[in-house]
Amino acid sequence: MALNNLPSFRYKNQPSISETGRETDLIERIFSDFYSLIPDFSSKIKNIVPRIDVSESNSNYYIEAELPGIKLKDIDVQVNGNVLSIRAKQESNTEKKDKNYYIQERHTGSLQRSISLPNSADIEQINAKLQDGILRLTIPKKEQAVTKNIEINSE
Numbered sequence: 035m036a037l038n039n040l041p042s043f044r045y046k047n048q049p050s051i052s053e054t055g056r057e058t059d060l061i062e063r064i065f066s067d068f069y070s071l072i073p074d075f076s077s078k079i080k081n082i083v084p085r086i087d088v089s090e091s092n093s094n095y096y097i098e099a100e101l102p103g104i105k106l107k108d109i110d111v112q113v114n115g116n117v118l119s120i121r122a123k124q125e126s127n128t129e130k131k132d133k134n135y136y137i138q139e140r141h142t143g144s145l146q147r148s149i150s151l152p153n154s155a156d157i158e159q160i161n162a163k164l165q166d167g168i169l170r171l172t173i174p175k176k177e178q179a180v181t182k183n184i185e186i187n188s189e
Contacts, residue, residue, distance in 0.1 A: 083145065084099045096171065097169075101120075101168070104167070108122055118160075120147045122146075156175060160172070
């Protein structure tokens, strides 16, 4: 099939292949048009799983989870074995019957994130605090797991 017989994927103000004389323009447009048809699920996915930061110091592990707009009573943190689970629910208080939405990006429903803790985590001493939409967990390390610097003597 000759390139001149291919269907046009041209938008307004885009030159056709005969105007540019470059076959690669057509290929680039086909792929860019194809990828523009794939829905963007990234905004929905990031609302389902809370984003977290995990760090450690010499004596503690730290987990910070983003839970903006979620009330303390709607958050549940549990440890089962060595798996820490953060669950939350966010409900909308507004009636939707009177509105015709064009875009609705705010999430209502359940959020969940599970994290495997190392064996050195002291799960009996976990401290949790919610402030400004950030859940901060401090997980002490067991005494035998605390890193100790050893001084090296010369002979």
